[in-house]
Amino acid sequence: MQFLNKLDGEFDDLDVERALSIAAAVAIAIANALLFEEAESRKQQLETILEQDRDQQITTTSEPLHDPLAEIGRLAEQLEQTGPLNAEQAQIRQTIAQTAARLMEMVTGLGETAVTTPEPAPLYKPCDILDIVTQIVDEFQTEALEKRVALILTAEPDISAVQGNPAQLHQAISELIETAIQNSDADKRIEITILGNPNHVQIQIHNNGNEAKRVDAGFPEQRGESTAVNLTTAQSIAKAHGGRIWLETKNGSGSTLILRLPVNKPATS
Numbered sequence: 001m002q003f004l005n006k007l008d009g010e011f012d013d014l015d016v017e018r019a020l021s022i023a024a025a026v027a028i029a030i031a032n033a034l035l036f037e038e039a040e041s042r043k044q045q046l047e048t049i050l051e052q053d054r055d056q057q058i059t060t061t062s063e064p065l066h067d068p069l070a071e072i073g074r075l076a077e078q079l080e081q082t083g084p085l086n087a088e089q090a091q092i093r094q095t096i097a098q099t100a101a102r103l104m105e106m107v108t109g110l111g112e113t114a115v116t117t118p119e120p121a122p123l124y125k126p127c128d129i130l131d132i133v134t135q136i137v138d139e140f141q142t143e144a145l146e147k148r149v150a151l152i153l154t155a156e157p158d159i160s161a162v163q164g165n166p167a168q169l170h171q172a173i174s175e176l177i178e179t180a181i182q183n184s185d186a187d188k189r190i191e192i193t194i195l196g197n198p199n200h201v202q203i204q205i206h207n208n209g210n211e212a213k214r215v216d217a218g219f220p221e222q223r224g225e226s227t228a229v230n231l232t233t234a235q236s237i238a239k240a241h242g243g244r245i246w247l248e249t250k251n252g253s254g255s256t257l258i259l260r261l262p263v264n265k266p267a268t269s
Contacts, residue, residue: 025083028083028084029083031083032079032083032085032089035075035078035079036079036089036092036093038075039072039075039076039079039096040096042068042071042072042075043072043096043099043100045068046068046072046103049068050103070104072096072099072100073097073100073101073104075096076093076096076097076100077097079093123165124163124164124165125163125164125166126161126162126163127161127162127163127164127165127166127169128159128161129159129161129162129169129194129196129201129203129261130155130159130194132166132169132170132173133153133155133173133192133194133203134153135170136170136173136174136177137151137153137177137192139174140174140177140178140181143178143181144181144190147181147184147186148186148187149181149184149186149187149188149189149190150188150189150190151177151181151190151192152189152190152191152192153192153193153194154191154192154193154194155193155194155195156194156195156196158196159194159196159201160196160197160198160201160263161263162201162241162261162262162263163263163264164241164261165241168237168240168241169237169241169261171233171234171237172233172234172237172238172259173203173234173259175231175233175234176203176205176231176234176245176257176259177190177192177205179231179257180205180207180257183207184207188207188208189208190205190206190207190208191204191205191206191208192204192205192206193206196263198263199262199263200243200260200261200262200263201260201261201263202258202259202260202261203258203259203260203261204256204257204258205256205257205258205259206254206255206256207254207255207256208253208254231245234259238259238260238261241261241262242261242262243259243260243261243262244259244260245257245258245259245260246258
């Protein structure tokens with residue numbers, strides 16, 4: 001910015017001070033605009049990646065998403081350090097930061113993250129399976145009541161804690177219970193039983209109706225008939241924790257989805 005002449009005489013110190021203040025304000029505005037543009041561009045790029053890869057395996061998308069998300073968060077924080085923001089700019093900055101945080105939470109919670117990227121040690125901790133299952137049952141009570149399905153939870157005493165990621169275990173068990181509810185007829189019972197020994201914890205979700213075909217969601221279909229519900233995420237989480245999921249059926253006595261988890265997660269190579 002240049003001041004070429006002054007109508008009423010020479011430039012004095014006050015004029016110079018004013019000019020410097022104006023220049024500083026303009027510089028801050030330009031810096032803010034550039035940072036906003038860069039942050040919005042990175043946000044749009046990330047949203048494009050998520051849209052394109054939505055139907056692909058999480059193993060190909062979760063790892064490269066962390067760095068762009070962290071960069072968006074960093075840029076959003078930098079915006080406040082460049083100078084004062086007006087109300088509109090502050091709202092845009094807050095939206096960018098909140099969107100980045102939500103996306104980071106989604107990526108972190110994806111089941112296959114544990115398969116493709118070794119989790120930092122703090123993410124795996126002793127998990128109270130009874131506490132997790134109790135919380136999930138409470139969350140699904142409304143949906144179960146709407147279908148006139150009773151959720152019955154029982155557990156052996158002194159169930160050992162499982163070393164794992166509590167958010168992922170919550171997601172996997174929720175998927176199994178939700179599958180049982182969705183595929184149950186009205187006026188049925190879904191019995192959720194937690195068993196354990198020093199080596200593993202086992203969660204059994206039993207539908208006491210003859211629902212073998214429909215509960216067998218996401219597993220290889222024995223009778224040549226496909227099902228609508230998919231348990232890929234739950235299976236991936238179980239595998240990442242050294243466990244497994246399988247289905248047991250008995251004609252006339254219903255079906256049981258079983259999730260078995262080791263008490264101590266095996267070390268990964």
